[in-house]
Amino acid sequence: MRFTSELRHDDGVLEREFILAEIPGILWTPASGSAPVPLILLGHPPLGLHKMYPRLVARARRLAAEGFAAASIELPGSGDRPRWTVAEQARADLRRAVEAGEPVSDEIIDALILPLVDKAVPESQAALDALLSLPEIGGPVGYSGGVISIGIRLAVVEPRIVAAGFFAGSFVPRTIVEEARQVTIPLHVLLQWDDEGNDRQAALDLFDAFGSKEKTLHANMGGHAGVPQFAAEDAAGFFARHLRLPSARQQAVGGAGQHAAHQGQVPALLDGVSQRSRGRSELRP
Secondary structure, X not given: OEEEEEEEXXXXXXXXXXXXXXXXXXXXXXXXXXXXXXXXXXXXXXXXXXXXXXXXXXXXXXXXXXXXXXXXXXOOOOOOOOOOHHHHHHHHHHHHHHHOOOOOOHHHXXXXXXXXXXXXXXXXXXXXXXXXXXXXXXXXXXXXXXXXXXXXXXXXXXXXXXXXXXXXXXXXXXXXXXXXXXXXXXXXXXXXXXXXXOOHHHHHHHHHHOOOOOEEEEEEOOOOOOOOOHHHHHHHHHHHHHHOOHHHOXXXXXXXXXXXXXXXXXXXXXXXXXEOOOOOEOOOO
């Protein structure tokens, strides 16, 4: 991993861009504290780190206020990474089905999501290897937001992730729903009850499929972009319970979360994408 830039925000949070085997990423670490801190991987839709940056930095600074480091990497075929023909074809097929008012088939869903999961999960694990080797980061690790299928696979195969927060809304292939039954870590799932592009029942069915003994569904009235500000506080509390070591519970860094909220960004710690049609969710084309 090679750091390529450094920025100190006025709340003291250190932001560093990095390259890991040609994969761009960003790491945010809290302003103070000498002991290694827990890490949260921030997921995001495949729209590119630059486009998602305002939301990502708001989420990261809110987490830094709790004493957590946060990191995010570019998804395959997104942002400045090379174009990915498989993904582009799947998105084109999805657009055609949606624009024609046709049901989105399982074949389109599988082609859209499964190759992305198969590539993104090992890359996330490689990022964990590099990030956890840094002296300022010591784990444990959480996962927050993004494409829920990626989060589900990571929760199943990556033992260093001990808690996850999901946003209910992106296409979930049937095979991933089956994998959800193997998830056993604590989960915090955010659902916008009136999300215009999200099939509510599909989201509820997926929540029911999770095998975790501790799983909480936070359902709020409003559409996809109407996540209430207090939802960030709920998610921060979830990660504080499961990631912060008992000796560190008295040492959460103050102020950064309030500053992030003042930036005019929705400080949601769970950031996802919308769903549409027939009990299936969709990566917004």
